[in-house]
Amino acid sequence: MTAHLHPINCIVPPHMLEKIATNGTEAQRNLAIETLKASERMRGQRRALMDFSAAAFRVAAAGAGKERIVYDAKNGTSLPGTPVRKEGDPPSSDVAVNEAYDGSGVTYDLFKDIYDRNSIDNNGMRMDSTVHYRKGYDNAFWNGEQMVYGDGDEDLPPAERLFNRFTIAIDIIGHELTHGVTQFEAKLVYSFQPGALNESMSDVFGSLVKQRHLNQTAAEADWIIGAGLLTENVNGVGIRSMKEPGTAYNDPVLGKDPQPGHMKDYVNTVSDNGGVHINSGIPNRAFYITATELGGYAWEKAGQIWYVTLRDKLGTNSQFQDCANLTYAVAADLFGAGSLEQMAVKKGWAEVGINVDGTTPPPEPGGCLESLLRIIGAAPAKK
Amino acid sequence: MKFEKIRFERSGGFAGIRLATEIEAEALPEDQKKEIAELLDDMDFEELPAKLANRMPLPDEFVYSIVVEFGDQKYEVMAGESALPGDAQPLIEILEGIAKQRMRKKD
Numbered sequence: 001m002t003a004h005l006h007p008i009n010c011i012v013p014p015h016m017l018e019k020i021a022t023n024g025t026e027a028q029r030n031l032a033i034e035t036l037k038a039s040e041r042m043r044g045q046r047r048a049l050m051d052f053s054a055a056a057f058r059v060a061a062a063g064a065g066k067e068r069i070v071y072d073a074k075n076g077t078s079l080p081g082t083p084v085r086k087e088g089d090p091p092s093s094d095v096a097v098n099e100a101y102d103g104s105g106v107t108y109d110l111f112k113d114i115y116d117r118n119s120i121d122n123n124g125m126r127m128d129s130t131v132h133y134r135k136g137y138d139n140a141f142w143n144g145e146q147m148v149y150g151d152g153d154e155d156l157p158p159a160e161r162l163f164n165r166f167t168i169a170i171d172i173i174g175h176e177l178t179h180g181v182t183q184f185e186a187k188l189v190y191s192f193q194p195g196a197l198n199e200s201m202s203d204v205f206g207s208l209v210k211q212r213h214l215n216q217t218a219a220e221a222d223w224i225i226g227a228g229l230l231t232e233n234v235n236g237v238g239i240r241s242m243k244e245p246g247t248a249y250n251d252p253v254l255g256k257d258p259q260p261g262h263m264k265d266y267v268n269t270v271s272d273n274g275g276v277h278i279n280s281g282i283p284n285r286a287f288y289i290t291a292t293e294l295g296g297y298a299w300e301k302a303g304q305i306w307y308v309t310l311r312d313k314l315g316t317n318s319q320f321q322d323c324a325n326l327t328y329a330v331a332a333d334l335f336g337a338g339s340l341e342q343m344a345v346k347k348g349w350a351e352v353g354i355n356v357d358g359t360t361p362p363p364e365p366g367g368c369l370e371s372l373l374r375i376i377g378a379a380p381a382k383k
Numbered sequence: 384m385k386f387e388k389i390r391f392e393r394s395g396g397f398a399g400i401r402l403a404t405e406i407e408a409e410a411l412p413e414d415q416k417k418e419i420a421e422l423l424d425d426m427d428f429e430e431l432p433a434k435l436a437n438r439m440p441l442p443d444e445f446v447y448s449i450v451v452e453f454g455d456q457k458y459e460v461m462a463g464e465s466a467l468p469g470d471a472q473p474l475i476e477i478l479e480g481i482a483k484q485r486m487r488k489k490d
Binding site for chain 1: 392394395396397398399400401439440441442443444445446448461463464465472486487
């Protein structure tokens with residue numbers, strides 16, 4: 001069979017090659033990919049590869065490669081602000097500028113090198129970041145087009161500061177950029193369970209950016225989101241723990257980390273767009289368990305399963321149960337039904353109270369419309 | 384706009400750490416009480432819909448909830464940062480400032 005796979009004498013139709021590239025041995029997969037590439041070049045077509053998710057292979061997009069601009073809002077609210085460092089420029093004397101530049105570069109590299117994704121939109125979209133947004137701004141966000149970072153409590157006396165600048169942790173940068181990826185792929189609505197999945201995806205890939213940057217295996221990683229963001233005045237190691245949700249901080253001023261790590265502790269609230277930063281602890285822990293179960297570098301297998309699920313499977317209104325079922329299905333596509341990888345996914349979700357066979361009803365049965373109505377107040381909040 | 388009590392909550396944000404306080408008008412210095420009343424007037428707070436959602440919430444932006452009480456009247460506004468009208472900013476800064484001060488003093 002492999003004889004038919006020679007790039008020049010390609011007589012195997014693309015859909016079969018895709019199957020081989022999905023299910024074949026490593027050598028078969030490589031050959032199938034080479035053949036697809038060659039026929040792609042010959043026919044000048046892209047279609048054969050566009051839906052080719054299994055091997056996470058995508059043709060290089062037409063856009064440019066890594067392209068970054070960092071802007072300075074100079075403590076104002078106008079975006080994007082004044083450009084201060086462009087792609088290829090030497091480092092600035094401003095540490096926040098360099099962190100935003102380097103962090104988005106490292107995030108780009110994870111998506112490009114490991115998942116063959118060319119930037120936020122997979123078409124070389126320029127990565128814009130603005131630092132020094134407002135004064136005393138304890139936050140970072142993705143505004144639909146760019147990343148925005150505040151300086152934390154820099155306007156307060158050191159003894160009263162709780163937050164450092166938001167570029168300080170590389171996983172925060174990966175988190176924000178991943179919101180952009182989600183916007184172009186699954187487009188998860190930012191409320192209730194779809195919103196918590198949106199958040200969780202950002203934490204997952206934010207953490208993977210950091211782990212790869214530090215060359216850490218799943219066992220070596222701390223699985224903390226935002227380590228270094230809290231000042232020494234706070235009793236806490238970071239903002240969230242993917243390993244043990246609810247344990248990142250416990251402080252007389254900030255309070256206690258409110259994240260649940262199991263469906264039995266799911267928090268029903270209308271605050272925080274329906275608890276998107278709270279209940280994300282549940283899928284976060286499912287990923288942690290899957291990755292730890294598989295061992296090695298988390299971005300390789302677990303990350304691949306989650307990435308393909310985000311890119312090809314999840315939709316605007318996906319619930320936790322959907323994500324469990326879909327990661328389980330993707331694990332079978334990528335590694336085979338009944339594979340160790342698929343069993344690890346099953347275990348990950350089971351340990352947070354979600355069975356991949358779909359027997360656990362999600363506590364948030366509302367549809368997309370209902371979620372939206374609830375957010376804008378046209379439907380009653382769930383108790 | 385007269386008020387007896389303001390309940391303020393900021394939720395969400397990257398850190399997802401809730402910041403909330405209840406402000407009794409009586410407990411405020413006279414000039415600050417006057418300033419808040421004027422700001423509420425300037426932004427026609429009573430006229431605002433309870434939920435401001437002219438666009439989808441932006442990932443990691445703060446979500447604000449402000450409830451103004453006067454006698455048996457109650458006006459509530461809940462909105463993400465990007466959905467708030469521009470003239471709400473000075474009021475948000477004052478309420479956020481009070482909430483932050485109190486949060487730091489509660490120990």
